[in-house]
Amino acid sequence: MLIDTEGLLSIEKSDNEYDRRLVLFCLAVSHLVIVNMMGDVNETLKDMLTLCADSLKQIGVNKVNQPIVHFVLNQKAGPNLKNHTEAIERIIRDFKEKELAEVIDISPKTFHTLPSAFKKERVANDAQSPCFIRTEPDFIQRTQQLCEKIIESAKSSYGRSGQTISDPPQWFRTAVTIFDTLQKFPDLTYFKDINERRQHYRID
Template structure:
């Protein structure tokens, strides 16, 4: 898959021999302008990973939250084996004040919406999986005179960033160990994992509608409209109506039956199209549905 990069590294942890690290291109990038492809990347990573880290520069955006919710919902519609309930970690980096209490509101909103849509059965997100990091670099004026603004700046790695990053690495490893202790072993070799991943990749290509919608609201609207049409056709072509058509055409020629059906179905189609248009406007359904 374009935009996905992998590194297969040996582990020095006794709980697992190797670690497959998957990295993706930046999501919601204004330069790429392809949100649907971003959703496909997220869904792919959720389906094949035991642990997912979402690295965010700044704040958690509403667009990212919607993308995660939609992809978590789509996991149950893949129709193939996936990694069960991956742990999702959020890392908010480059924070001028890395106190996690400053991000309680967006964090709580994600947790509430995930629980409301019953997505907590699909992905594991908890307050403990939200992390913050300070800025990686500090800038200093390359001059003994601090009032000299014409001298160049030098950047050096902030010791606090190094310390917090090391703590985060330890937390991630502990999270991975805890996860693997709760599930049955899925992969005993790299080739088995690659076959597993190829099946999921082929499924995403075969069913692009899994990542078509922009959020859960659009997906629910689409499901409601489909159910409306199904009910409409079921009511229209009732057993009584079908029997009437059979009785009406039982002694007619094939050509006459074809003409009659064409007229009848064309009339029904126009009525349903008009009814559907009214429903779409009444419920203010998204244009892409």
């Protein structure tokens, strides 16, 4: 079963709490989550993921399933993953410091880059000549390699998950329970980030 969120951080919708609920729900009911983004992992998305991972820990879902999260940095001019090592290590370190490394499975192996898919070219060496769009061979090759990695990752996650998330009827019941939980406890996704929530609880 595939869930497509149709994108996060929408300018039109501009509802971060809705985005957080969506992320939390997907993490809670999935073997594998793919975060496809243009450019780099921004702070808003990182804060959203850490908050939702902490919420998973609070409601105990991670005891049933630890989703593998893959990050695809799309449309990179320089798709060499080594150029992003520092940022990747910072994200992983942040999860460990917040004691969330056991909640969702992220590692350097779950970060990927893709170049731009298309290139515009002119029919002739003339600024007035018609243009056509062609698919970049490097994009095709890297996409095929990424598909292989995702499939292997999905097999690994499926093999270690229990019946709760592998049996379709049981998955549906679990998904309904989680959805109801999110409706009942809005504070799971109310705060902007994990630091704001933990500070709030300390004050209380």
